[in-house]
Amino acid sequence: MAGKKKKIRKLKQKLKELRAHLETSGATPEAEPRTKKPLPVSPLAPVGGFPNLPEIAGVRFATVAAGVRYAGRTDVMLAELAPGSEIAGVFTRSATRSAPVLDCQDKIGGSADGGAAIVVNSGNANAFTGSHGMASVRELVSGVSRIVGVPEHRVFTSSTGVIGEPLPHDRIIAKIEDLKAGLSADGIAAAARAIMTTDTYPKGASATVKIDGKPVKIAGIAKGSGMIAPDMATMLVYIFTDAKIAQADLQGMLSQLTDRSFNCITVDSDTSTSDTLLLAATGASGVEITGDGIAPFREALSGVMLDLAHQVVRDGEGATKFVEIRVTGAADDADAKTAGMAIANSPLVKTALAGEDPNWGRIVMAIGKSGAQADRDKLAIRFGDTQVARDGWVDPDYKEEAGATYMKQSDLIIGIDMGLGDGAATVWTCDLTHAYISINADYRS
Amino acid sequence: MAGKKKKIRKLKQKLKELRAHLETSGATPEAEPRTKKPLPVSPLAPVGGFPNLPEIAGVRFATVAAGVRYAGRTDVMLAELAPGSEIAGVFTRSATRSAPVLDCQDKIGGSADGGAAIVVNSGNANAFTGSHGMASVRELVSGVSRIVGVPEHRVFTSSTGVIGEPLPHDRIIAKIEDLKAGLSADGIAAAARAIMTTDTYPKGASATVKIDGKPVKIAGIAKGSGMIAPDMATMLVYIFTDAKIAQADLQGMLSQLTDRSFNCITVDSDTSTSDTLLLAATGASGVEITGDGIAPFREALSGVMLDLAHQVVRDGEGATKFVEIRVTGAADDADAKTAGMAIANSPLVKTALAGEDPNWGRIVMAIGKSGAQADRDKLAIRFGDTQVARDGWVDPDYKEEAGATYMKQSDLIIGIDMGLGDGAATVWTCDLTHAYISINADYRS
Structure with a gap:
């Protein structure tokens, strides 16, 4: 199947990146200074490089x-x-x-x-x-x-x-x-x-x-x-x-x-x-x-x-997606942040993002475990402008392809409405990729 | 260098596993039943297969x-x-x-x-x-x-x-x-x-x-x-x-x-x-x-x-290490469990375990962020029987090679003494590997 061939190609590319990464790493705990080649620049780095900062008097x-x-x-x-x-x-x-x-x-x-x-x-x-x-x-x-x-x-x-x-x-x-x-x-x-x-x-x-x-x-x-x-x-x-x-x-x-x-x-x-x-x-x-x-x-x-x-x-280690998580309708602001950070930290959500998988079920899971007040049947989820779920179930008009297409972008906005109150918070995270594992499993920083 | 060649060999093996994995996966959200080949058995599976369980009357x-x-x-x-x-x-x-x-x-x-x-x-x-x-x-x-x-x-x-x-x-x-x-x-x-x-x-x-x-x-x-x-x-x-x-x-x-x-x-x-x-x-x-x-x-x-x-x-997804974390000397049992679970859940600790890196600094970090009462300068850490750190610093007799050798085992015991009281807890976790990312980023379960 063409999809599998594409995945194999992606894996080959990943292997190539891993190899390049290995060649540029090599930190050891010796006390003597040694040279270290720079890591490849994050694909999410701001366009245009380091900004022109004004001088600050004093x-x-x-x-x-x-x-x-x-x-x-x-x-x-x-x-x-x-x-x-x-x-x-x-x-x-x-x-x-x-x-x-x-x-x-x-x-x-x-x-x-x-x-x-x-x-x-x-x-x-x-x-x-x-x-x-x-x-x-x-x-x-x-x-x-x-x-x-x-x-x-x-x-x-x-x-x-x-x-x-x-x-x-x-x-x-x-x-x-x-x-x-x-x-x-x-x-x-x-x-x-x-x-x-x-x-x-x-x-x-x-x-x-x-x-x-x-x-x-x-x-x-x-x-x-x-x-x-x-x-x-x-x-x-x-x-x-x-x-x-x-x-x-x-x-x-x-x-x-x-x-x-x-x-x-x-x-x-x-x-x-x-x-x-x-x-x-x-x-x-x-x-x-x-x-x-x-x-x-x-x-x-x-x-x-x-x-x-x-x-x-x-610049998150291995990041390929920059993700804004906007939580609204929570019981209070603290609950909104709790739910948002639970989504932002969930390995299952972050690996789904890495795989460009519009897996809203994992978002529901993360909200559920967060400790924030939540009513499953009042939850609504949006990927960008696309309504994905509402009233505790998938939106009848939602098409999986719409979610999958949206997930291909490098900058994502996930909207959660808890349907409970006026609490709101916005948090930011990145995806969890093979490169994160490579960077952190293979050498000491 | 021989070490790098070995890593490249390991990566090639990983790529092979990923390929095999891709061939055996293929879950899609269709409603019609379809066949699914089994995943390769975890390397940590109990020896001897499924045990002989007694019949329970009733x-x-x-x-x-x-x-x-x-x-x-x-x-x-x-x-x-x-x-x-x-x-x-x-x-x-x-x-x-x-x-x-x-x-x-x-x-x-x-x-x-x-x-x-x-x-x-x-x-x-x-x-x-x-x-x-x-x-x-x-x-x-x-x-x-x-x-x-x-x-x-x-x-x-x-x-x-x-x-x-x-x-x-x-x-x-x-x-x-x-x-x-x-x-x-x-x-x-x-x-x-x-x-x-x-x-x-x-x-x-x-x-x-x-x-x-x-x-x-x-x-x-x-x-x-x-x-x-x-x-x-x-x-x-x-x-x-x-x-x-x-x-x-x-x-x-x-x-x-x-x-x-x-x-x-x-x-x-x-x-x-x-x-x-x-x-x-x-x-x-x-x-x-x-x-x-x-x-x-x-x-x-x-x-x-x-x-x-x-x-x-x-059977943790992608696991190659089974890790027991024994916390003693905490202010109370609840604190011991809090510190233990923070170590057990830390992506930086879990990737270090995957990389067989005796990175006790990340364990200190995880204890620090856990919220458990901790005194940096009373902490002691053991890998198996090897004393790694004590009194808030590396043990003078600790050799990095001893830690590195220990980390090659598939079953690990990490001992933490908080040096504060009688609180104790034991928790269990596994490492965080490329295979976890593959399993969770590449298809829906």
Whole structure:
């Protein structure tokens, strides 16, 4: 049969991809840096490559190749913030969170009088390294403080990469002088590259909003492609703005918007021990965010956060489909998110998406197991504009071919109406493919 | 390099398996029955094939090929129970559970004066079929009651297979006369085969225990291979005993033991809308289970339930590893189970197992995200007898090769000590492989 021949062809193509993948992988847990060829770029990567991000007055960036784990790539970024910069943060809720995360959490809300520095390395997560973990953080913080000239309580560090191996912090400290010398206002794109691990493309987003007739700029970068799930994800996200805003207001806004962006995405339901989102407001625009200015600033910030969150899902390990799940009619918003995330995390739903199978039965299953209040006979499901099921059964006008055709798209929208109340939530996920297994079964990241 | 050549060889083998798999699959949502070749038997299947199960006085079995969905195989089983048989049940907690489940739940605890019948079909789950669902159950129950001669409130039905399509109950009803004519005391092995869906082997277990010097027998069958997770799983389980025991006692024992067996296994964290476990006690042995007899009977029943639960995991879709996760030292038993199930369900842990990668960092991650109380620096991890990590870091004597060698076994034991208290739990899972993706992405079951 022609269909089977096509499948065999697809499998052959997959085998070819696996072979290519094997050739480009080869990470080992040795301490010596080694080269690593990049993974092929995700087919869901934003068209046009890394965006042109505006410079944010009051922030300068530098990157360096310190050989934390791999040679031949930059792996440390430094962001230097002007005195007076307010910093808000959101972190993983993992009970086994890493030493850098614990240190950052402690420092949020400290005095902004001195400058501040954010130092991020890839290659080693400095997680589950016993007492060595915090010792490395202290050495690094002390070195950065001394060389860059900011107070220790204003040095924020993040580490991402392999777990359970001591961080070679001396290799990073040896490069701080170089980093300081290389600081420049337009270094954010290079910073986005330096923090990548299994990411297949760097992630950036920006917005400019006029408040009281004056422009306020926001620019952010992110890394993350697997171990992505609330709360939050294997994600590092750094967002910068020249807005002038009180730390408490900045923190409140960040926490609220995180719940609707980074906490609404999932790749594999796994949560990292290192997730960190820092938002720094330099105040250099002179525009104070109060009163009528709050709503437009929040909206712009929300746009940047959603954009970055979507880019993380689009780089989901092995992903070939970007899927938006819109739940409406739930008993309340929390139930809507619960049902949405159960669908977004279900291996059976995600493999059906990978197979372009309009298998709405698995969606019903996922809603059923979620714990959200549900009435089987009030459920309605849409694939894009196509009504698939209603009143607890397949829609009489639904044709399987319509669903199958829709599933061939790379960007999908699945609509669920629970038929119970006004609760709503939107979450984002990707499909679960052979490539996810290859990436995660065949080598250590 | 030799290692890469070996991987390429493995991939080629995988491709061959995928091809073979494609040739044996081919399920489509057509209503007409069609033939379906069996999947290759799981490499984790118990050695020796289906066990020799004892006949249970008071129960007779029959099977038939009704063409519910597939031709060329039996797909309906009938178990007829003698008057006085007490029946206990445990069911899926899914909010979208199927009509047969709702009907069975209603009937548990009813008068045992008449006989009883259990009718199970594979091929169609009669789930998410709107008002057709309960109508089909009523037709089927009425037909069985009339032909087999048991009260309607004592006819229990289960359906397993595709979701969202109306059950062709007329095809089943047309075969009830044949089923009645074929009833025999030794038909349990055939029954185990008739209820299979994506199972690669039939599942059975038994125990005989002497109480007051007299033998009491227990024999059970199960089906299930995917959509396996508490509470409970895509499982149908039917256990029969000739013990004489009050319904309330039987139900209490079943519920308690389910929490330590079927609710401690997972294949993919997905939960079916149809899970049903029925336990029928005919009383035909004349041995009453009271006082000192309770403990040995419970132990025997527990053994049968654990055996069946493990067989379900061993038939996990695409599984190549059977993994026992023993959590000790947790704050309490519930926390131990929470941490254990988080490890058991983590895609990153399960892909590492598939890749024979002793990646204990992912285990730490899974514990961290579980919500269980955990202190990173008190955690200890063992792979079999090998101490891998302690005091929040890798054990100084641990050699990566020791872990890698251990991971090559097909049966693995992962020990976690949380270092906090006396809470303990053991759960079972399997690895996540390319074959799982193939089975679930490439066709509808």
